[in-house]
Amino acid sequence: MFRRYLSLRTPHQECTSILDMSTKGLSGAFLLIDVDNTICLRKTDEVDEAIISFLLQLRRDGRVKEICLLSNVVSRSQRRVDRVARIARKLQCNYVCAFWPWIKPRPEPYREALTKIGAWPEVTVMIGDQLLTDILGANKLGMRTVLVRPLGKDHFITRPRRIWERQVTRLRRIFNVTSPSS
Numbered sequence: 001m002f003r004r005y006l007s008l009r010t011p012h013q014e015c016t017s018i019l020d021m022s023t024k025g026l027s028g029a030f031l032l033i034d035v036d037n038t039i040c041l042r043k044t045d046e047v048d049e050a051i052i053s054f055l056l057q058l059r060r061d062g063r064v065k066e067i068c069l070l071s072n073v074v075s076r077s078q079r080r081v082d083r084v085a086r087i088a089r090k091l092q093c094n095y096v097c098a099f100w101p102w103i104k105p106r107p108e109p110y111r112e113a114l115t116k117i118g119a120w121p122e123v124t125v126m127i128g129d130q131l132l133t134d135i136l137g138a139n140k141l142g143m144r145t146v147l148v149r150p151l152g153k154d155h156f157i158t159r160p161r162r163i164w165e166r167q168v169t170r171l172r173r174i175f176n177v178t179s180p181s182s
């Protein structure tokens with residue numbers, strides 16, 4: 001029970017940035033990508049040119065079939081939705097904005113994203129900067145998961161979660177827990 005709890009909060013891969021993720025084994029995969037602090041700083045719509053070309057290249061050479069951004073927008077704000085849409089346009093990909101209460105780690109927004117790009121969990125990789133939302137929800141659905149280091153400062157709601165994230169990470173290392181089915 002305890003090991004399962006930790007395992008669901010364990011990513012399959014951890015890296016400093018999305019640019020460092022291992023693309024080995026990607027062959028026609030689908031990507032779900034968190035927005036804030038994963039590819040973009042909060043409140044901005046600037047995406048590093050290197051990240052844009054990395055993702056476009058993955059799709060061009062067929063390692064990735066389709067990409068969908070998946071962002072917890074939480075409140076129904078058109079301004080926030082427009083921002084995610086602008087970022088998606090830069091990456092020429094789809095996007096799903098999750099609104100309270102159907103936000104990550106709940107399964108609904110992941111399922112909506114999968115449907116949007118015609119994907120299914122076994123061939124999908126979720127990339128995000130938060131263990132207790134991005135990674136947890138995707139692991140529960142049986143996706144591969146990649147945890148990246150946050151690009152910048154967290155929203156104040158995220159800060160207490162980071163303390164719990166650190167405890168979970170410490171415990172899973174002590175008990176040598178691995179990510180689901182790996």
Ligand SMILES: [Mg+2]
Nearest residue numbers: 034036037129
């Ligand atoms: Mg994030």
